[in-house]
Amino acid sequence: MSRPEDTSRDEEGRLRSGDPTLAKLIAQLGERAPRAHRTISGLDLPTTLALTWEEAMRLSRLGPNAVTIAFEGRVDRFEPSEAAELESRGATTIVFAIHQRSSPIRAWLDALACAFDVPGSRRHAAAFLGRSAPQSGLGAHQDGRQHILMVQLEGEREITLWRPIDRGDPRRGVRECDAPAADATCMVVLAPGMAVYMPPWTPHRADVGGRSLSVSFAVEALEVDDSSRPLE
Numbered sequence: 001m002s003r004p005e006d007t008s009r010d011e012e013g014r015l016r017s018g019d020p021t022l023a024k025l026i027a028q029l030g031e032r033a034p035r036a037h038r039t040i041s042g043l044d045l046p047t048t049l050a051l052t053w054e055e056a057m058r059l060s061r062l063g064p065n066a067v068t069i070a071f072e073g074r075v076d077r078f079e080p081s082e083a084a085e086l087e088s089r090g091a092t093t094i095v096f097a098i099h100q101r102s103s104p105i106r107a108w109l110d111a112l113a114c115a116f117d118v119p120g121s122r123r124h125a126a127a128f129l130g131r132s133a134p135q136s137g138l139g140a141h142q143d144g145r146q147h148i149l150m151v152q153l154e155g156e157r158e159i160t161l162w163r164p165i166d167r168g169d170p171r172r173g174v175r176e177c178d179a180p181a182a183d184a185t186c187m188v189v190l191a192p193g194m195a196v197y198m199p200p201w202t203p204h205r206a207d208v209g210g211r212s213l214s215v216s217f218a219v220e221a222l223e224v225d226d227s228s229r230p231l232e
Contacts, residue, residue, distance in 0.1 A: 019048060019107070019108075019111075021043050021044045021045065021047075021048040022048070022107075022108055022111055024042070024043060025040055025043055025195065026111070026112075026115045028040040029115065029197060034197060034199065035199055036199065037161050037186060037188075037196060037197060037198050037199065037202060038196070038197040039188050039194065039195070039196050039197075040194065040195045040196070040197070041193060041194045041195075042193060043151070043193045043194070043195060044193065045151050045152065045153050045192065045193055045195070046153050046154070046192060046193075048104060049102070049104050049105055049108070049151070049153060049215065050102070050104050051098075051102060051104075051105070051127065051153060051213070051215065052153075052154070052213070053129060053153075053154050053155075053211065053213045056093075056095055056098070056127045056129055056213055057093065057129060059095050059098065059101055059127070060083075060093050060094075060095045060127075060129070061080055067079070067080055067082075067083035067093065068093070068094040068095070068096060069083050069086050069087070069091045069092070069093060069094070070091060070092040070093075070094055070128075070138045071086050071089070071091035071092070073138065073139035075094065075138065087131065090131045090132055091131070092128055092129065092130050092131070092138070092208075093128075093129040094126055094127070094128055094129075095126060095127040095129075096124070096126045097124065097125070097126070098125050098126055098127045098215065099123070099124070099125040105125050105215060105217075106125075108125075108217060109123045109124075109125050109217050109219070110123070112147075112149060112217050112219055113219045116147045116219050118147065118219055118220075118221040121219050121220055121221050121222060122218075122219075122220045122222065123217075123218070123219050123220075124217075124218045125215060125216065125217050125218070126215070126216050126218075127213065127214070127215050127216075128157075128206070128212075128213070128214050128215075128216065129212070129213055130155065130157060130206075130208030130210075130211065130212035130213075130214075131208065131210075131211060131212075132208075132209065132210055132211070138205070138206065139205060140160070140162070140177045140203055140204070140205040141177055141203065141204070141205070142165060142177055142201055142202060142203045142204070143198075143200075143202075143218065144200065144201065144220070145200045145201070145220050145221060146200060146218040146219065146220040147197070147198075147199060147200060147218070147219045147220070148197070148198040148202070148204075148216060148217070148218055149195055149196070149197050149198075149216070149217040150190065150195060150196050150198070150206075150214055150215070150216045150217075151190075151194075151195040151214060151215050151216075151217070152190035152191060152192055152193070152194050152195065152212075152213075152214045153192060153213045153214060153215065154192060154211065154212060154213040155192075155208065155210055155211045155212030155213060156189055156190060156191050156208065156209070156210065156212060157189075157190045157206050157207070157208050157212050157214050158187065158188070158189050158190075158206070158207045158208070158209075159187070159188045159189075159190060159196055159204060159205070159206055160184050160186075160187050160204060160205045160206075160207070161184065161185055161186045161187070161188070161196075161198065161202060161203070161204050162177070162183060162184055162185055162202065162203040162204070163183075163185050163202075163203075164199055164200065164201045164202045164203075165177075165201040165202075165203065177203040190214065200220075
């Protein structure tokens with residue numbers, strides 16, 4: 001009996017050939033699942049992903065209690081009136097699962113799962129709407145086994161990176177990281193058309209000083225013993 005054909009690479013090739021920006025991005029990554037962070041520039045992201053700050057804000061308001069806010073290191077859901085008050089103080093608005101509402105973002109997410117060589121995976125994309133107060137959103141944290149690609153569509157976002165956490169380090173079990181600034185290995189200022197790739201277990205922090213829109217793509221390889229755990 002013949003084996004079923006694996007079409008994941010064909011799908012990746014189709015998406016890349018139809019999207020020159022995505023093809024350029026994957027080419028600049030240079031290899032499948034790089035072991036170190038990598039910065040990519042010169043991408044036509046706003047046009048390709050077709051998402052604006054205003055549209056992302058509209059999506060964040062869908063539903064009576066659907067506004068997710070990151071403020072002073074914590075993430076929670078609020079009614080629109082409460083969310084607006086926190087946003088006026090500089091909180092970051094997060095639109096989780098934005099790939100379910102945007103065909104271009106979903107296509108990128110599927111292609112990146114192939115590019116990272118983790119076709120059997122959990123996949124998620126979220127939009128982050130920053131404002132004027134630095135360090136008012138998420139603090140330093142790591143996202144476990146997730147491969148992260150953050151792309152910048154509007155404004156600027158400063159990303160501070162630390163060395164990936166080694167296997168056996170107890171910090172692997174804690175999302176929030178004790179990451180002194182003096183130990184940071186790199187700081188990247190993302191402008192529109194730029195992206196940064198972060199390998200699994202990489203502590204990072206994102207700061208903004210003005211209006212900013214970015215999209216984070218997360219791809220996490222499945223493990224047999226924890227397939228029921230949701231993507232965080």
